[in-house]
Amino acid sequence: xxxxxxxxxLQMIPMLLLISFIVFVGLQFTGIDPIYYMISPDMxxxxxxxxxLRELYGFNDPLLVRYFRWLGDLLQGNFGYSIVSGSSIxxxxxxxxxxxxxxxxxxLVLSTIxxxxxxxxxxxxxxxxxxxxxxxxxVVGQAIPQFFFGISMILIFAIKLGWFPTAGRMSPExxxxxxxxxxxxxxxxxLTLSMCAVLxxxxxxxxxxxxxxxxxxTARSKGIPEWKVYLKHGFRNAMRPVLVxxxxxxxxxxxxxxxxxxxxxxxxxxxxxxxxxxxxxxxVILVTTLMxxxxxxVASFLVDVLTAxxxxxVRIGE
Amino acid sequence: MELTLKEKRSASSSLMKKNIxxxxxxxxxxxxxxxxxxxxxxxxxxxxxTSYDAETVDFTAMRAAPSREHIFGTDRLGRDIFARILxxxxxxxxxxxxxxxxGSLIGMVLGSIAGYFGGKIDALLVRISELFQTFPxxxxxxxxxxxxxxxxxxxxxxxxxxxxxxxxxxxRNEFLSLKEETYVKVCEAxxxxxxxxxxxxxxxxxxxxxxxxxxxxxxxxxLQEASxxxxxxxxxxxxxxxxxxxxxxxxxxxxxxxxxxxxxxGLVITIFVxxxxxxxxxxxxxxxxxxx
Amino acid sequence: MDNKDIILDVKKLxxxxxxxxKETKIIKDVSFQMKRGKxxxxxxxxxxxxxxxxxxxxxxMPRNARVKAEKVQYNALKDGVVTxxxxxxxxxxxxxxxxxxxPEIGMVFQDPMSSLNPVYRVxxxxxxxxxxxxxxSKAEAKKRVLDMFKKLGIPDPEQRINDxxxxxxxxxxxxVVIAIAMISNPELLIADEPTTALDVTIQAQIMELMKKLQxxxxxxxxxxxxxxxxxxxxxxxxxxxxxxxxxxxGTLEDIFEHTSHPYTRALLxxxxxxDMEEGxxxxxxxxITPNPADLKExxxxxxxxxECMERCRKGTIPAYxxxxxxxxxxxxxxxxxxxx
Numbered sequence: 001x002x003x004x005x006x007x008x009x010l011q012m013i014p015m016l017l018l019i020s021f022i023v024f025v026g027l028q029f030t031g032i033d034p035i036y037y038m039i040s041p042d043m044x045x046x047x048x049x050x051x052x053l054r055e056l057y058g059f060n061d062p063l064l065v066r067y068f069r070w071l072g073d074l075l076q077g078n079f080g081y082s083i084v085s086g087s088s089i090x091x092x093x094x095x096x097x098x099x100x101x102x103x104x105x106x107x108l109v110l111s112t113i114x115x116x117x118x119x120x121x122x123x124x125x126x127x128x129x130x131x132x133x134x135x136x137x138x139v140v141g142q143a144i145p146q147f148f149f150g151i152s153m154i155l156i157f158a159i160k161l162g163w164f165p166t167a168g169r170m171s172p173e174x175x176x177x178x179x180x181x182x183x184x185x186x187x188x189x190x191l192t193l194s195m196c197a198v199l200x201x202x203x204x205x206x207x208x209x210x211x212x213x214x215x216x217x218t219a220r221s222k223g224i225p226e227w228k229v230y231l232k233h234g235f236r237n238a239m240r241p242v243l244v245x246x247x248x249x250x251x252x253x254x255x256x257x258x259x260x261x262x263x264x265x266x267x268x269x270x271x272x273x274x275x276x277x278x279x280x281x282x283x284v285i286l287v288t289t290l291m292x293x294x295x296x297x298v299a300s301f302l303v304d305v306l307t308a309x310x311x312x313x314v315r316i317g318e
Numbered sequence: 319m320e321l322t323l324k325e326k327r328s329a330s331s332s333l334m335k336k337n338i339x340x341x342x343x344x345x346x347x348x349x350x351x352x353x354x355x356x357x358x359x360x361x362x363x364x365x366x367x368t369s370y371d372a373e374t375v376d377f378t379a380m381r382a383a384p385s386r387e388h389i390f391g392t393d394r395l396g397r398d399i400f401a402r403i404l405x406x407x408x409x410x411x412x413x414x415x416x417x418x419x420x421g422s423l424i425g426m427v428l429g430s431i432a433g434y435f436g437g438k439i440d441a442l443l444v445r446i447s448e449l450f451q452t453f454p455x456x457x458x459x460x461x462x463x464x465x466x467x468x469x470x471x472x473x474x475x476x477x478x479x480x481x482x483x484x485x486x487x488x489x490r491n492e493f494l495s496l497k498e499e500t501y502v503k504v505c506e507a508x509x510x511x512x513x514x515x516x517x518x519x520x521x522x523x524x525x526x527x528x529x530x531x532x533x534x535x536x537x538x539x540x541l542q543e544a545s546x547x548x549x550x551x552x553x554x555x556x557x558x559x560x561x562x563x564x565x566x567x568x569x570x571x572x573x574x575x576x577x578x579x580x581x582x583x584g585l586v587i588t589i590f591v592x593x594x595x596x597x598x599x600x601x602x603x604x605x606x607x608x609x610x
Numbered sequence: 611m612d613n614k615d616i617i618l619d620v621k622k623l624x625x626x627x628x629x630x631x632k633e634t635k636i637i638k639d640v641s642f643q644m645k646r647g648k649x650x651x652x653x654x655x656x657x658x659x660x661x662x663x664x665x666x667x668x669x670x671m672p673r674n675a676r677v678k679a680e681k682v683q684y685n686a687l688k689d690g691v692v693t694x695x696x697x698x699x700x701x702x703x704x705x706x707x708x709x710x711x712x713p714e715i716g717m718v719f720q721d722p723m724s725s726l727n728p729v730y731r732v733x734x735x736x737x738x739x740x741x742x743x744x745x746x747s748k749a750e751a752k753k754r755v756l757d758m759f760k761k762l763g764i765p766d767p768e769q770r771i772n773d774x775x776x777x778x779x780x781x782x783x784x785x786v787v788i789a790i791a792m793i794s795n796p797e798l799l800i801a802d803e804p805t806t807a808l809d810v811t812i813q814a815q816i817m818e819l820m821k822k823l824q825x826x827x828x829x830x831x832x833x834x835x836x837x838x839x840x841x842x843x844x845x846x847x848x849x850x851x852x853x854x855x856x857x858x859x860g861t862l863e864d865i866f867e868h869t870s871h872p873y874t875r876a877l878l879x880x881x882x883x884x885d886m887e888e889g890x891x892x893x894x895x896x897x898i899t900p901n902p903a904d905l906k907e908x909x910x911x912x913x914x915x916x917e918c919m920e921r922c923r924k925g926t927i928p929a930y931x932x933x934x935x936x937x938x939x940x941x942x943x944x945x946x947x948x949x950x
Contacts, residue, residue, distance in 0.1 A: 015449075019449075023461060023465075026461075026465040027464065027465060029465060126673065139592070139595060139596075140588075140592065142537075142591075142595065143537070143541075143588050143591040143592040143595055144584075144588050144591075145541050145544045145545060145548075145564070145584065145587055145588070146541075146545060147544075147545060147548045147564070147567075148544075148564065148567075148580070148584035148587070148588070151567050151573055151580060151584070152581075152584075154570075154573060155573055155574070155577075159570075159573065159574050166570055167570070212672075213724060214719055214721060214724040214725045215724065215725055215726055215727040215728070217670055217717075217719060217725070218717075218719065218725045218726065218727070218735075218787065218790060219727065219738075220670055220703065220711070221668070221670060221711055221712070221716070221717040221719075221790075221791070222711065222712050222738055222739035222742065222790065222794075223707075223708040223709065223710070223711035223712035223713070223739060223742060223743060223794075224708070224738060224739065224742045225703075225708065226703045228742075229703075233727050236729055237727065237728070237729060240729075248451075248452050251452060251453065251454050251457075252454050254454075255453075255454035255456065255457035256454045256456070258454075258456045258457065258460065258549070259456065259545050259548070259549065262548070262549055262568075273457065273460055274460065274549050274550075274551065276464070277460045277461075277463055277464045277551050278550060278551055280464065282464065285460075285461060285464050288457075289457070289461055292453065292454060292457050293453070296449070296452045296453055299452060300448070300452060310729070311728070311729065312728065312729060312774040312776065313728060313774070313776045
């Protein structure tokens with residue numbers, strides 16, 4: 001098992017290098033010349049100056065050299081600087097990441113609990129009232145644009161009813177847990193609901209498939225009570241694919257709330273990424289992408305390990 | 319048992335009739351189809367339904383509430399929202415349809431290759447598709463926007479590049495099982511070229527689920543376009559799209575005081591996407607009853 | 611005969627499936643009595659309703675099934691005392707029914723590959739029913755499971771109870787499934803095509819095992835199969851089904867020596883036997899089994915029957931008792947007394 005884990009971990013490194021390289025190279029084609037962000041407009045008139053600066057910063061070096069220089073810096077903890085604001089990317093991320101994690105983790109946990117519970121109940125009581133409501137909710141939930149839903153929430157609960165703030169992560173004067181939570185509710189609930197729909201459907205269909213299998217019939221033929229049939233034999237088997245989907249959702253912790261952050265002016269990674277894309281701030285894009293990629297690889301690593309742990313067919317082998 | 323060609327034909331046409339009847343009996347699917355067609359018709363023949371232009375600015379009627387002249391009101395430049403929704407719908411629907419179709423095309427080609435040849439090519443393609451699938455889609459699209467730049471054509475390219483995975487998986491899995499079938503072996507023994515076996519003999523058997531997946535993707539991309547344009551990185555604001563109309567809702571002032579600027583276009587997107595999804599579900603019941 | 615001899619009494623069992631708001635009848639007026647300590651074989655082509663019949667009796671049916679019966683009575687015999695249970699009145703997964711599943715009625719299903727839960731150790735899966743019904747300790751249950759494994763000829767039981775299903779071969783898996791069915795010592799064992807999914811040599815081993823259980827422990831067995839060879843070897847009584855109806859019912863001798871229904875005859879002629887003449891061909895039954903939804907009135911077999919008459923296509927064909935206990939649903943025998 002340990003060997004398996006180490007092997008999987010080692011496999012992540014070339015993957016990460018590959019992704020970073022592809023994005024690095026890709027962003028070279030954007031046609032944005034970072035030099036113009038670094039000098040004042042009157043200096044830009046003098047082409048000699050620009051050339052000299054290019055040489056100084058190494059922008060004329062071959063692509064590979066620049067890539068490995070960037071990579072080297074990164075490994076030493078130097079994330080580079082935003083070419084738009086000039087601020088250290090490390091600082092920016094250190095400020096923003098907690099906000100995104102807070103929002104996404106809230107939604108991920110809540111949507112998991114709600115989605116799986118309703119999905120499983122819908123499968124057990126197929127065509128029952130919960131199944132019906134759940135299905136309508138899933139269908140409608142998948143058709144409403146996320147931001148439109150968010151705006152509607154703001155209008156109803158923030159503007160008309162005044163229960164929650166319209167935007168932001170905390171009040172300027174307010175500090176403490178209560179204030180944070182108060183700000184978190186609307187974006188959190190919006191993100192939760194939009195993440196729920198797919199999971200619910202998936203959990204329901206997986207559980208339905210499991211409940212139709214022969215071993216469920218075997219379990220029933222033993223005369224054990226239905227709740228044991230559902231939990232011990234049904235749920236346990238349905239959980240494996242559902243957990244896999246959950247792991248694959250982990251990258252959403254970092255990159256899954258871009259739109260919601262924009263709607264609720266949530267100061268997270270999503271907002272910087274959007275700004276960076278609009279302004280062509282490629283060092284920022286590069287670092288953000290790499291973070292999401294790392295999260296993604298961790299997720300697929302977890303999936304491998306979890307499947308191995310949960311499924312004796314993988315764990316023990318034939 | 320021997321079936322004559324005629325009998326086979328009548329069998330397939332009666333299956334077709336049965337399928338059409340099954341679809342017509344599916345009330346939600348029919349409602350979806352009707353709504354979809356009505357909206358599509360109104361967008362394509364927009365000039366028949368409105369005398370306004372999507373671009374005409376009217377400073378005398380800025381942010382006018384819905385009235386007899388402007389049934390859905392006007393935006394901050396006095397442009398008629400009803401007209402903008404119709405003309406914008408053309409672009410939004412086009413983006414969804416073209417994006418989904420070219421995505422499915424890529425998926426079919428790659429899926430056929432991976433499934434038919436197997437081995438290393440297969441492993442590589444599967445790995446890539448997994449990478450694409452686990453990357454949060456919005457982030458992936460944003461990175462591509464950063465690389466390719468903003469613009470309608472670029473958006474179409476990006477959508478095709480991010481929408482091929484579902485089709486790829488389905489086609490590949492079907493190929494893996496179908497290539498072991500006798501009829502494929504027979505074709506190989508007859509010396510048919512790999513290309514014509516792949517695309518002429520095997521691929522047609524996989525089309526049903528692909529059609530269903532494409533329909534679902536059309537809906538998905540319409541939503542995606544709206545989100546991107548809302549963020550300001552989608553279709554350039556000079557072209558009206560459903561997303562660009564909704565961009566107005568970024569201001570809290572608009573949300574609070576000018577509901578028609580965002581509520582109506584938002585509802586139109588929702589209704590259209592809902593209609594496409596209902597239609598797709600109905601199609602799935604008929605074409606691909608295995609999947610739920 | 612009284613309830614001591616009859617373990618299961620089924621009268622006018624009807625099952626239908628609802629799909630797309632349409633109800634399709636699958637089982638029609640099935641009645642039979644099952645003698646204690648004997649083996650009853652239910653035979654017929656695929657899709658004739660053999661499996662649905664027994665599943666309807668033990669109420670392990672999918673949600674869209676509708677089961678009706680005049681009477682489904684199970685008579686338990688313990689220390690000479692008979693207890694009657696009306697299965698048709700019980701709730702499918704209610705307490706009463708559950709008390710019978712396991713301790714009274716054990717079930718073995720067709721496909722051992724999918725009948726076992728992949729994520730639990732086989733020992734635990736076998737012990738589960740035992741612990742449920744007898745409330746004994748885990749250690750005790752383990753001992754009983756070990757004994758059962760030994761009895762069923764699973765080699766190296768101490769080791770194997772801790773293995774997972776995927777580590778077993780098909781035949782061994784089916785032994786585990788039989789162990790699950792037998793662990794609570796039921797009187798009635800229902801085996802739904804227990805060997806169809808297995809190799810021929812393994813088939814023989816499994817059948818021998820079941821025969822042994824019946825002879826040595828006096829179990830009653832319902833064997834569902836389409837293999838007439840197996841029937842000849844195993845059964846005391848035979849129930850031939852076609853399109854959801856019992857077309858012929860009788861002792862092994864009745865069916866094999868005094869074959870009466872044209873369908874049974876066709877079925878028997880399609881089985882290869884060792885003393886076939888050279889050049890003699892196996893017969894096939896002409897036509898295919900019709901779709902239950904397309905059936906019209908009259909005898910279900912009429913279209914494929916070589917002796918079909920005009921009246922065969924009208925009304926419902928009753929059953930006639932050609933000799934005591936030998937019932938045939940065919941108008942050729944209408945001079946004999948009509949029975950339910």
